[in-house]
Every structure is written in C-alpha cells, then in structure tokens.
Amino acid sequence: MKVFVVEDDPWYSKLLTHTLQLNQNFEVTTFGDGKSLLEHLKEGPDLVTLDFRLPDYTGAEIFEKIKSFNSNIEVVIISEQQDIDTAINFLKKGAFDYLTKSEDIRDRLIHVINQLQKNKDLVQKVETLQQEVATKYDFQSSIIGHSPEMKKVFRLIEKALPTNLTVTISGETGTGKEVVAKTIHYSSARAKEPFVPVNMGAIPKDLAESELFGHEKGAFTGAAERRIGKFEQAKNGTLFLDEIGEMDISLQAKLLRALQEKEITRLGGNETIKVNSRVIVATHRNLQEEIKKGNFREDLYYRLFGLPISLPPLRERDKDVIILAKHFASSFAKENQQPEKSLSKAAQQKLLSYSYPGNIRELKSVIELAMVLSDQDEILPEDITFAQKDVLPDVLSEEMTMKEYQLKIIKLYLKRHDDNIKVVADKLDIGQSTIYRLLKENPVL
Template sequence: MKKEAFKIFVVEDDEWYSKLLSHTLSLNPDHTVHTYKDGASMLADLSQQPDLITLDFRLPDYLGSDLFDKIKSYDPAIEVVVISEQQDIETAVDLLKKGAYDYLTKTDDIRDRLVHVLNQLGKHRKLTQKVETLQEEVEKKYDYPSTIIGQSDGIKKVFRLIEKATTTNISVMISGETGTGKEVVAKAIHYNSKLKKKPFVPVNMSAIPKELAESELFGHEKGAFTGATEKHLGKFEQAHGGTLFLDEIGEMDVALQAKLLRALQEKEITRVGGTGVVKVDCRIIVATHRDLLEEMKAGRFREDLYYRLLGLPLELPPLRSRDKDVVLLAKYFTEAFAHENDQPAKKLTKDAMHKLLSYSYPGNIRELKSIIELAVVMADEQEITPEDITFSQRDLMPEVLSEELTMKDYQLKIIRLYLKRYNDDIKQVADRLDIGQSTIYRLLKEHPIS
C-alpha cells in the first residue's frame, strides 16, 4: 500500500526564506510542500487538508495570530508552526496556549530546529494513527447489532433503546439482573455516540469501600488523609468530556448520594481535602440490579437523585425470558472459546441444545458462558452432548417458590418445568417426580399449556 504523503503549506512573503523552508521540508520524500505569499491564498486552499502549516507571523494581509485563529477554526487538527523574525515571548506563549505546535524565530539554525520539529511531528503522527486504529477497533468491538447476541423481542427492544440513547447525551438508567450485560450495553451506547473518542470511565460502586467512595469519585488533594501522598484525580475528572458509568448505583451510601446530586446539578466537584471547585462535564450512565423505586420508598435512595439519573430507562431482560437466544449465545461462546484457545470449534448436538433450553439461568449470560466453556473442555469429541453440560446444583428451580401459589398450582408449575427440561417426555417426567402419568395428563387437561 502506498504511503500517504505528509502535506505541508509554507506561508512566507519573503521569497528567499520561502525557498529555504520549502527546500528543507522537501528533503524528506514523504513530504509534499506548497508555498504561499499571503494568507488569503493559503486559506483558499485549506480544503486540501494540509497536515502542517508553517506560518510567517507578519504577512501583507494578515497578522499571524488572526490567521492562526482562522486555520484552527477551519480544522483544529491542522498543526501550525509559527515562524517570526523577532523573539516575542508573550506572543509565543499566547499562541502555544491556543494550540500552536511550536514557535520558531528566524535564526541561523532555523533549518536544524525545523527538522527537529518535523521529527517530533512524525512521531506524534504515528502515535495518533496508532491511537485512531485502536479506537476504530474498540468501536468495532462495541458495534452492538453484531456483538450483542440475540433475536428475541426483548433484545430487539434493547437495540431500539440503545439507538435512541446514542443520538443524544441523555442520562441512561440500565436495570437488570446480575449477569445480563449492563456494562456491555453502557459501552455500546458510549462507543456508538458522538462521545466515542472521549473517555469511558466505569466505576463499580459495590466494589469500593464506603470510606473511599468519595475520593474515588471526586478525587483528593495531597495530604487530605493518611496515605494521600499525592493529588488524585477522581473518576469525574477522568471522564470529563466523555462518559461516566456508575455501575450498581443502588449500593451508594445515602450521604454520598447528596454530593453526587450536587455534582450533577452544578457540573462541578470539590476534591477531598480541597477548597476550590473543578468544573466537570460528562455523560452519566448508571446501572443497577436493584429496584430503585423500592429502595427510594425504603429511604435508601434519594428521590431527587433518582429522577435526576432516570433519563432514558433501559431494562435488560433475564436470559430465561429470551427464548432461543440461549442457543445463539451458546454457539457464540463455543466459537469464541475455541478461537481464544486456538482450537477447532465444537458443535452442540440437538439434544445438548434442548438441555440448554431447559434451564432457567439464575446467573444469566455470565452463567451460560461459564457452562459452555466447561462443556467445551469436557467434550471428548468435536460435538458437545448433554452429558458434557453441567448446571449449577444450587438453584435448579429458582422461580418455583418465588410466588405464593396453591399446592395444585405449584404441582403444575413443577410439572411444566420438568416437561420443558425433558422435551415433553411424560414417562420420564413421571419417573423423575415419582408420580403417575395419569396425574400429569389430568393436570395438563385441566390447565393446558398455551
């Protein structure tokens, strides 16, 4: 593949100096150099998207600072090296603050210093290209229609809400049981939004000790407490301009909730041990497995904070309600595990798929992934059979006792669960439950399965 040329504009009204700069810059065969005698002609060619402009500070039609502002206004990514006859420290500092790459004076060693600047720019450009490549890989990783696996109605609804969430910076509240993929969805929202090139900073509130939570979110000054040997930037400052993801927000202490609310309302924080305020502006996405309305009623979650965070509510369905998404996810995890371990992918037999569909997955997607990885390891052949699949014994029927029902309703619920598990084999179900087949037929006749 042909290497893309590094395009340079030289803006210089002194013809001799223009030739000097042009010759020096053209010594590198990867450079293409265009010269201009005034600012207007250069501005007319900005659509050619130069990588670098060397800018004479005093031109016939423009003062360097004014022309610099126009260049950066057109495209902030264009690097500008200002070249001046006089060493004006105040002007140089002002331009560097505005974003000039360097400020050079027209001295005898201008050529050496210009080559040094170009070498630094080359390194910076390679680093930028590497970062952009990594960024593209991250964005591809969170291309949610291809990475969030599923075709159930519940997941299709999630896709629609993610799409709405990516078009604005509205706060998003993701709810769902543990293991349903709340952080994956949060990342999908961020990396498909206009903030995708900005930081995504996750914080798991359940994993932070109560006494350290404030410092973790808002940072601290040196000496703020024992062990604070240097200044620490909190997650809010780290996420400035990007997205702050507060996972398990329901675990946050009520006292800290008040400080969080103020930070969100005022868009400013104060570090622990500090007195000055720090302006912060970031998108907020929160997630919880708790019912925050119930937490609010119980006094464990502030009502004003709840409605400040609510924004766009997005509920992730549990895996047990996602129908044949279980099979799609199982195949995906089988292939992914094989790829990670440089092995040929093993196939799930039809009976293995039926067994997977018979389980209710209290641990949701996370549990299914563990089950599949173990099954791949246990399978002796290139096929995964029911015998290779092991479910957790801690909760074979997690939903059976979740409601207050009559004994007959409990019987019916258990029978239906076993029928699903054993592929509607009534004889096998009767043997397993130690009841007569006639009892099963009678109950199903009285309460047919819809």
C-alpha cells in the same frame, strides 16, 4: 502529510524544503508570500511552516487566517527574532512550535517533524480505537438475542440514544448491564468522549467520595497530590455507576446535588467545577425495596429513574441461549486461533434445560470450557459442565404423586423468579389461585 512552506527568502525556502523532503511521507509545496498561500489553503495542508515576516502580511495575520480556515492545520512559526514574548503568544494561540533562523534550525525542524508525526500517529490510533469500540458496541451486533424480551430492550435503547436522560439498568448479576451501558454511550452523540465505569460495590466506603468527586492535596491523610474524580474524567462523555444500590446513604445526598446542579466540589476544596457527563446507573437490587429499608434515598431514586431498562434473566430468553452459545463458541475459536465447532442437537437440549443462575456470564464460561474439553468438531453433551446442579432434571427421579410433582415444580419456579407468583403463573400457564391453594395445603412440602 501535505506540508506548505511559506518563506520569501529563496535560500531559506530551499533549506526548509530540502529538510522536510528528507521525510518521504511529506509532500512539500512552497510559497513566497501570504496571498498565494491563502489561495491554496483549500488543498488541505497538514502543516504550514510560516515565515514571521512576509512582503504582504505579518506572520500574526496569516496565522489567524490559517486557524480561522481550519484549526486542525498545524503551524510552525519561523522567525529571525528570538523574542520570547512573541513565541509564547503564538504557542498560546495554538502554534505547534516557534523556531528561530539559527545554525541548528535543520536539527530543530527535524525534531519538530518527528514530534508532529508521532502526534498524528497517536491521533489516528485513538480515532481507529474509537471506531473499533463503537463498532463493537453497536447494539445491533453487541447485544445478541431474538426473544420478545430482548426486542423490548432494543426498543428502549433506541429511545435512549438521541436523549441525555439518565438511564437506570436493572437486572440480575451477569445479564449484561455494563454492555448495555457501553452500547448506549458508543451509539450516541457522546461516542468520542470518555466512557467512565465505576463499580460502587467495589469501592471502600471511606474512599467513595474521593473516587467520584476527586480531592485536593492534603484533603486527608495520604492525599499527597490533587486527584481528579470520575465525574471530571467523564467530561462530556458518560459516567456509568454500576451497583448504585451499594452506595452508602451518606454519599447519596452529594450525588443527588451533583446531578441536580451539574457541578461538583473536590474533597478538601472550594472550587465549584461544572460537569456535563451523562449518567447511566445499574443495579441488581430492587431500589424501591431498598427505599423501604432505609438504604436508598427516595429523592435520589426519582432523580435517577429517567429511562428504566430491565434486562431479563437468561432463563426467560428461550432460544436466545443457543444463539448466545453459538456466538461464544465462535468468538472463542477466533480469539484462540482454533477451528470452529458446532453444537450438537443433544448439547443444545442440555443447554436449554439449565436455569443459569449466573446468566450470560455463566453461559459464556460454560461454552468456553466446552470448547476446551471437546475433542471433536462439535460440542457434545458430555463436554458441557454446569457449576451448579440444576434441581429440575432431578424432579422426575423421585416417586411422587402428581400433586407433589406440581408443588415441587411451582416451588422451583418461585425460587427462580423471586417468589413472584404472577410471573410463575404466566410461565407455567396456570392460575394464581392454583399456586396459592397448593402452597396453603402443603406449607411444609
């Protein structure tokens, strides 16, 4: 750390300099007046110890000039006067501490130095962590896949980054909705602000309002103290509302108002609190269907809609399965300090033959278990265990007519794709009329 000592008393200047130089990490420079200090501010000191009375400037004048030049420079005021009002005034304006020229000034200055060093180390750790997280969630590296479906997702994420639009991420459980939300946050201008996730499906109905908006002391039985809600915690960052479709309809009106007015009121309070967080929501439900059922407000749906990003299930991502599998195998090896293992061709074929009802989350578990079970330098088919038995491999084990085989496969695909006949027709490369006809002719089979 670079430290400037500003002191016109030669004896005190030597005392302060000697005390500071006890810390080998400090590079100390001394100045006898305010003018010479101001001429050297461009050298970028981390700390200035400032005599309250100087021959050419008052301490208050120099303090203002230092903070105007760079508000990040820490200033410790050193004065002959033990004036509480003056000390409080300096501390309010951003001084790190106020010390009086007394017998114990050396001990007090050493204490200040230690505290300052701890603060600086903490700031550096936070900045390093932010950089690591931002790197982790850079969407070019955190969201893996080369399939056409994922390229569409990448394009939409790029559109989301420079805006403050609400983003609605939809997709089956396990498709990576929170990863996409974090990627948008940590790749945007809000990256250094908080990312606050809330799983609406995991919060009891009677606690959800307090969780989002906070509460005042005594707002309800058990509210022993004020609590800051998730909206306030997010500040200028991102509030991620996962499983928004699970939110109780009585709370949806309050969420709508918070989004429209950009302000909230804590439960049991009267104070209006401005909020400036970006909102990203996610759901595995079809919200339009939930509106028809009366479970979701239509006005909230249109307020949230913003930029929609739909994540494809893993079964629709073709060779992305192998890319992801190799990534999970490599990550597991590094995290557990184990040798890397490749995927045999037969193992790759087995992975591609499965439909992954649990999507990416399930594939990750399958690969991690395979890494543990494998006794060789590559993963073999027998190392791969699926939690759910897939129907498709068993279809050919039965003796059926070609029409029966067709119908069996069609029904399997309809189950996978939520009875969406258009999607199934595209996947199987047949006409929709063929599917309707086979289903009509064989309603029971």
